[in-house]
Amino acid sequence: MAFDAPEELDDFRNEVRDWLEENCPASMRTPMKDDEIVWGGRREAFKNPDSKVWLERMGEKGWTAPEWPAEYGGGGLNKAQARVLQQELRRIKARPALFSFGLWMFGPALLEFGNEAQKKRFIPDIVKGKTRWCQGYSEPGAGSDLAGLQTKCEDKGDHWLINGQKVWTSYADQADWIFCLVRTDKSVKHDGISFLVFDMQTEGVEARPIKLISGSSPFCETFFTDVKVPKDQLVGKLNAGWTIAKRLLQFERSSISAGGFGGTGGSGILPPQEYAKQHVGVDETGRVSDGDLRARITDHLMYASAFKLTVQRSTEQAKAGQEVGHTASIMKYAAAKMNQDKCELIVEALGTDGLGWSGDGFAEDAKKATRSWLRSKGNSIEGGTSEINLNVIAKRVLGLREHQ
Amino acid sequence: MAFILSEDQQMLRDTAMAFARDELPVSHLRGLRDKDANGVDADTRSKLAELGFFGVLVPEEYDGVGLGMVAMGQIMEAQGRTIAATPLLQTAVLGTSIIVLGGSEAQKAAWLPKIASGDITVAVAVDEGTHHAPRNIATEAERNGQGYTLNGAKRFVADGHHADVFIIVARTFGEAGQAHGISLFIVPKDTQGLSVQALNTVDSHGAAHLHLDDVAVSEDNVIGAVDAGWEILDPALDRGRIALAAEALGSAQAAFDMTLEYLQTRKQFGQLIGSFQGLQHRAAKMFTELELTRSCIGAALSGVDENRNDTAELASLAKARASDLIHLVSNETVQFHGGIGMTDDHDSGLYMKRARVQEAQLGGASFHRDRYAKLNGF
Numbered sequence: 015m016a017f018d019a020p021e022e023l024d025d026f027r028n029e030v031r032d033w034l035e036e037n038c039p040a041s042m043r044t045p046m047k048d049d050e051i052v053w054g055g056r057r058e059a060f061k062n063p064d065s066k067v068w069l070e071r072m073g074e075k076g077w078t079a080p081e082w083p084a085e086y087g088g089g090g091l092n093k094a095q096a097r098v099l100q101q102e103l104r105r106i107k108a109r110p111a112l113f114s115f116g117l118w119m120f121g122p123a124l125l126e127f128g129n130e131a132q133k134k135r136f137i138p139d140i141v142k143g144k145t146r147w148c149q150g151y152s153e154p155g156a157g158s159d160l161a162g163l164q165t166k167c168e169d170k171g172d173h174w175l176i177n178g179q180k181v182w183t184s185y186a187d188q189a190d191w192i193f194c195l196v197r198t199d200k201s202v203k204h205d206g207i208s209f210l211v212f213d214m215q216t217e218g219v220e221a222r223p224i225k226l227i228s229g230s231s232p233f234c235e236t237f238f239t240d241v242k243v244p245k246d247q248l249v250g251k252l253n254a255g256w257t258i259a260k261r262l263l264q265f266e267r268s269s270i271s272a273g274g275f276g277g278t279g280g281s282g283i284l285p286p287q288e289y290a291k292q293h294v295g296v297d298e299t300g301r302v303s304d305g306d307l308r309a310r311i312t313d314h315l316m317y318a319s320a321f322k323l324t325v326q327r328s329t330e331q332a333k334a335g336q337e338v339g340h341t342a343s344i345m346k347y348a349a350a351k352m353n354q355d356k357c358e359l360i361v362e363a364l365g366t367d368g369l370g371w372s373g374d375g376f377a378e379d380a381k382k383a384t385r386s387w388l389r390s391k392g393n394s395i396e397g398g399t400s401e402i403n404l405n406v407i408a409k410r411v412l413g414l415r416e417h418q
Numbered sequence: 419m420a421f422i423l424s425e426d427q428q429m430l431r432d433t434a435m436a437f438a439r440d441e442l443p444v445s446h447l448r449g450l451r452d453k454d455a456n457g458v459d460a461d462t463r464s465k466l467a468e469l470g471f472f473g474v475l476v477p478e479e480y481d482g483v484g485l486g487m488v489a490m491g492q493i494m495e496a497q498g499r500t501i502a503a504t505p506l507l508q509t510a511v512l513g514t515s516i517i518v519l520g521g522s523e524a525q526k527a528a529w530l531p532k533i534a535s536g537d538i539t540v541a542v543a544v545d546e547g548t549h550h551a552p553r554n555i556a557t558e559a560e561r562n563g564q565g566y567t568l569n570g571a572k573r574f575v576a577d578g579h580h581a582d583v584f585i586i587v588a589r590t591f592g593e594a595g596q597a598h599g600i601s602l603f604i605v606p607k608d609t610q611g612l613s614v615q616a617l618n619t620v621d622s623h624g625a626a627h628l629h630l631d632d633v634a635v636s637e638d639n640v641i642g643a644v645d646a647g648w649e650i651l652d653p654a655l656d657r658g659r660i661a662l663a664a665e666a667l668g669s670a671q672a673a674f675d676m677t678l679e680y681l682q683t684r685k686q687f688g689q690l691i692g693s694f695q696g697l698q699h700r701a702a703k704m705f706t707e708l709e710l711t712r713s714c715i716g717a718a719l720s721g722v723d724e725n726r727n728d729t730a731e732l733a734s735l736a737k738a739r740a741s742d743l744i745h746l747v748s749n750e751t752v753q754f755h756g757g758i759g760m761t762d763d764h765d766s767g768l769y770m771k772r773a774r775v776q777e778a779q780l781g782g783a784s785f786h787r788d789r790y791a792k793l794n795g796f
Contacts, residue, residue, distance in 0.1 A: 287796040301788075302796050312787040315794065316714075316735050323713035327421040334422045344706040407705060408698035412678060417693040 026095055030102045037071045038108050039064035046109045053113050055146025055190045065109075072111035073142035079117055082125065087138035093333075115184070116140035116147040120193045120211075123262040127209075127250045136191075136211070148214070149266075150180040150194030150236060151259070158402050160195075161204050161256060165238060167196035174210065174248070176218075176241040182396065186221035186234035189214055193262075199253050209255035212243045228388035229371075266397050267346040282379045283386065286311045286356060289363035307362065314355045321345075321352050340411045347403040350393040357387040420488070420720045421713070427489050433469065434496035441465060442502040444765050447622060450503065456616060456624035457503035458580045466504060467536020475514045475657075480530035487657060487722040491664040491715065498668025501772040503623040505539040507665065508577040512658040513540030516585055516602060520642035520650030525604070529583075541581035543572035543628055544655070550781040552587070552655060553597050553648070557630060559588035566590070566640065568603060568611075568633040576779060578626030579616035582607055586630065587651060590644050597648040604639040605630075621772040656733035659780045660718040663733075663740035666776040667708075667715050670740075670747040673769040674704055677747075677754045697754065704747055711739045731793045738786035741777040748773035 041064045050062045052069055060066040072078050075089060080096040082088020091099065121140045124133060139145040156163040165178025176196060186192070191213055199206030214221065218241040223231040250258050290302045290311060302308040328341040360383045361368035368384055370376030376384075394400040408414045423431060442462065450459055466472060474490045476482020490511060497504055510533070517529050532538045544552050557570025568588050578584070584605045592599030605612060611633040617625045642650045681692030681701065691697060718736035721729045748770040752759040759766040777783070 287791075287794065291796055296796070300795070301791065308791055308796065309784065309787050311796075312791045312794075316739055316787070316790065317710070319735055320710035320714050320739060323419070323717045324710050326419055327713045327716060330421045336422075341709060344702075344709055347702075348706055348710065401699070404699040404702040405695070407702035408695075412698075412701055412705060414678075414681060414692040414698050414701065415690055417695065418689060 023094055023098060027098050027102065030099055033075075034102055034106055034108065037068075038106060039067055042068045042109050042111075043107050044109075045107075050109075051113050052111065052143065053146055053185070053188065054143025055188070057146070057188055057190075058143070065111075068109070069111045069143050076141055078112045078114075078143065079121065079141045082121065082137065082141065086125075086133050087141040112143045114140065114143060114146065115149055115189075116145060119149060119262050119265045120147050122265050123193075123258055124249060126261065127258045131246065132211075132249060145191055146185070146189045148183050148186045148189035148192050148236075149262075150183055150186075150192045152182045153179060154181050158399050160259070161207065163195055163197060163207065165194070165196045167198050167208060167210065167243075169198075170242075173245060174243040176210070176212075176238045176243060178238050180236040180238075181233075182224075183221065183234045183236045184232055186214065186236045187223055189221075192219075192236070193249075195255055195259055198255075202253075204256045205253055207255040207259065208252055209249045209258045210243055211247050211249060212241065216241050216243070218242075226389065227391070228385045230385065230389065263398065267403075283360065283383050284379065286314065286359035286363050289360055289368075289383075293363055293365050293367065307359075311359050311363070314352070314359055317348075317355065318352055321348055324348075343403070343407055343411055346398060347400050347407070350400055353393050354390045357383070357390040361387045419717050420724070421716045423488065423492070426485060427492060430474075430485065430489050431492035431496070434471070434493040435499070437465075437469065438496040438500045438502060442497065442500050442504075444500050444768060447501055447503060447768065451622040456579060456618060457622060458624065459503060462502070462504060463536060463539070466506065470534075471506060472510045472514075472536050473534030475510060475518065476530045476534040477518065480526055480534065482530065482534040487660065488716075488719045490661055491719040494661045494664040495668035495671075498665035498670075498776075499672040501621070501669055501672075501768060505541075505577050505581070507658060507661055508541045508581065509533060509539045511661040512542040512654060513583075513585055515654035515657045516542060516641060516650055519654055520602065520647075522641075524638070525641060529604075538582040539577060539580070540583050540585060541575050541577040541626075542585045542587070542654075542658075543575045543578065544587045544651070545573055545575075546571060547573065550778070550785055552651065553600070554594045555587055555589045555600055556594045557586065557588040559590045559601055559603060559635070561590070562634075565634060565636040566601075566603065568605070568630045568635060570630050572628040572630075574617065574619075574625045575628055576623070576625050578614060578628055579624050584612070584628070585641065586628075586633075586635075587647065588630075597652075599645050600647040600651065601644050602641040602647040602650060603635045604641060605633060605635060609633055609635075619775065621775045622768075623772070623775065653729070655780060656730055657722060659733045659737040659786075660715065660722065662776060662780055663715050663736040664719065666740040666744040666773070667712060669769055669772060669776065670708060670711075670744045673744075673747050673751040673766070674708060676765065677701070677751045680755055691754075700750060701754075704750060707739075707743050707746060711736075711743045714739050731790060734781075734786035734790040734793070737781060738783045738790065741783040741786070744773040744776055745783075 041062060050065060052058060052065045076084060076087055077089045077099060080089035080091045080099050084090030117140060121137060124136060151160060153163050153165060165176065165180065168175045191211060193211045195207055196210055197206055198208040218239040220237045221234040224233045224235060225231050290307055294302055294304045294307060297303045324341060328338045331338045364380055364383060367376060367380045370381050370384060450457060470483055471493055473482030474485050477484045493506065514533055517525060533540065546556055547554060557568060559566040559568050568586060570588065586603045586605050588601060588603055589599050590601040611631045613629045615627040617627060619625050681697060682690060684691045714736045718732040721732045752766045752770055755764060755766050758764050
C-alpha cells in the first residue's frame with residue numbers, strides 16, 4: 015500500500031471538503047429521519063428528493079464504497095484517504111447516502127471470491143445503489159445450524175434449478191436480487207453448499223413478509239419453486255460456498271455490531287436515565303430516587319462506554335497492524351446484550367407509559383421505545399445467536415475443544 | 419485516546435512482566451505469608467528501586483523518569499498478574515501524585531527524589547470507616563502556634579505497617595462529608611503521638627490502623643492550601659483508582675489464563691472439561707468482560723496523560739468494571755477448579771483473597787457506580 019505524505023493527505027482533505035461543500039445538499043446534513051433512509055434499487059421512492067441527488071453524486075465518485083477498486087466503480091481510496099473522507103463526512107454531519115446489504119455484506123465477499131465478469135456486472139450497481147440485495151441464508155430447518163440448509167439446486171445442463179424455502183430474509187419483498195446458499199450435494203454437509211445469485215423477479219420466486227412481535231415486518235419467508243438460474247451466476251466453485259458464507263457472516267456480524275441493529279430505536283428515544291429522572295423522580299441530591307434502577311442504569315451505561323472504547327481500541331490496533339480477530343468476535347455478543355439491556359431499562363423507567371401500543375394515549379417516543387424493546391429481542395438471535403457467538407469465542411478464540 | 423503503547427511503554431511493560439514472572443511469582447507471596455512477613459519485603463523493594471519503578475510518575479527534574487500513567491499502568495498490571503505485594507500503589511502512584519499535584523517547590527525537592535530512588539515509601543491515609551468515603555474525614559487538625567495538631571484514627575491503610583512517611587488526610591474546617599475543609603499533612607512514621615497497629619489481612623499483603631494522638635505537624639508539612647486539600651486529593655485518588663484497576667486487570671487475566679489451562683487439561687467423564695458447553699459459555703463471557711474492561715483501563719490511563727477533563731468519569735468506569743471483573747473471575751476460578759480450587763496448595767484462593775482487597779480499596783463497584791451516575795447528572 016502506498017502511504018501518502020502528510021501534505022498530500024492535506025491536499026486530499028481540501029479536495030474532499032470543497033467537493034462536499036458543493037455537492038452535499040443542505041437537507042442531507044440534518045439528522046436522518048427513519049422514513050428517509052435510502053436503500054436504493056428498483057423500488058426506491060426517494061421520499062426526500064435531495065437524497066436521490068446525494069446518492070447519485072456519491073455513487074458517481076464511488077464514495078459509497080470508498081476503498082473498493084475504482085475499476086469496478088468504487089472510490090479507489092487507500093485507508094488513510096478513506097479515513098479522511100469519513101472524518102469530513104462526519105464533520106458536516108452528512109447522512110449516509112446509501113444503506114445496503116450489497117455494500118456491507120455481498121460486495122466485500124464478491125470482490126474476494128467472484129470472477130472478473132461477475133465483479134464487473136454486479137459491483138458498479140451496488141456502489142451506485144441501483145440494485146438492492148437480500149440475503150438467502152436461514153431456512154426453517156437451518157437457523158443456528160446454518161450448514162444444515164436444504165434448498166435444492168440441481169444442475170440442468172444449461173441452468174441451475176432451485177427448489178426450497180428461505181426464512182428471515184431481510185427485506186426480500188423490497189430487494190431486486192438475492193445472494194443465496196443452496197445445497198448442491200446431499201452426501202456431505204459443509205462441502206455440499208454453493209453460493210448463487212439471482213434476480214428476485216425470476217419466475218417461481220415468492221416473498222411473504224413476516225409480522226414480528228414489534229408489529230413491524232422487515233423479514234420475509236421466501237419460496238423458490240422451479241426457479242431457473244443461469245450457470246454463470248454461481249459465485250466461487252461448486253460445493254465451495256461455505257467458505258464464502260462464513261466470510262460473509264464476518265462482514266455481517268461486524269456491520270451489526272458497528273451499530274446496524276434492529277431495535278436501536280432510531281430518532282427521538284431518550285437514554286434510560288432521562289426517562290428515570292422524569293418518571294421515577296430524583297431525591298434532594300439529584301439522584302434518581304429508585305436506587306436499584308439507578309445502579310442498573312449506571313451499570314448499563316458503563317457497559318456501553320466499555321463497548322465503545324473497545325471498538326476504538328480495536329480500530330487503533332488494526333491500524334497499527336495488530337491482530338484483532340479476537341476482539342471482533344466478542345463484539346456481536348456484547349452489542350446484543352448492550353442494546354437489549356438499554357431497551358429493557360427504558361421500558362422499565364417509563365413505567366406504564368412504556369406499555370402502550372398505539373393511539374393518542376401514549377407519547378410517540380414512548381411507543382417507539384416499546385416497539386424497539388420488542389424488536390431488540392431479535393438482536394441475540396439474528397446474524398448468529400448469542401449462544402452460537404459464545405461457542406465461536408470458546409472454540410476459535412479460547413481454543414476449547416468440541417465435545418466428543 | 420491512545421490504546422497503542424509507545425516503544426518506551428512497551429519496553430517497560432516487557433521488563434515489568436518479566437520481573438513479576440521471574441522474581442515475584444505467586445510462590446513468592448506464598449513464601450512471605452508462610453514466614454509471617456505480612457507483605458513486608460525489603461528485598462523486593464530494593465529491586466523495584468533498581469528498576470526505577472518508584473520514579474515512573476516523578477518528573478525528571480526530581481530524579482524520576484516522568485513516563486506517565488500509561489507506563490505506570492503496565493507495571494501495575496504486571497504485579498497484578500502474580501498478586502505481588504509491593505509499595506508501588508501507595509508510594510509511586512498515590513503519594514507521588516499528591517506531592518506532584520499539590521506540593522510546594524520545597525516539598526517536591528525534599529520528597530520526590532527520595533521516592534524515586536526508593537529511599538522512602540509513603541502511605542496515604544484517607545479512610546476512617548470500613549468503606550471508602552474520602553470526604554467523610556473526622557480526623558481533626560487544629561491550628562496551633564507553630565503548625566497543626568492532629569487527632570483521630572485511620573483504618574486499613576495499605577502499606578501502613580511499613581511505610582516511612584504518611585500523608586494524613588485531616589479536617590481543618592467543617593464537618594465530615596464536606597469537601598471543603600480537608601487538608602493534607604506529611605507525617606513521618608516516628609512522629610510522636612502516631613501509633614501504627616499492624617493488621618494481618620486476608621490477602622497476606624498486610625495493612626495498618628493508625629491512631630493520631632496530639633500529633634504535631636509543622637507548617638512546612640502541609641501540602642497545598644489549607645482547607646483545599648480535596649482539589650489535590652480527588653485527582654490523586656483517581657490516579658490510584660486507575661492504577662489499582664490496572665493491577666486488578668492483571669490479576670483477572672492471570673486467573674483466567676490459569677483457569678483456561680485447567681479447562682484444557684482436566685478430564686471428567688472421559689472428556690476435557692473445557693469441552694462442556696456449560697463451562698465454555700461462562701469462559702467466553704469472562705473473556706468478553708476482560709476485553710471490555712481492558713479498554714476502559716487503557717482509556718483511563720491515557721486520559722490522565724492527555725489531561726482530559728473526563729478523567730474522574732473514566733477512573734470510576736475503570737475501577738467499577740475492574741472490581742466487578744476480578745470479583746467474577748476470582749469466584750469462577752475457584753469454581754472451575756472444583757475441589758482443588760478449595761485447597762490452600764492451589765493459587766485460586768490467593769487470587770480470590772487478593773481480589774476482595776483490590777475491590778474494596780479506593781472504592782468498590784457500588785461506590786464508583788454512584789459517583790459515575792452523579793457525574794452524569796442522575
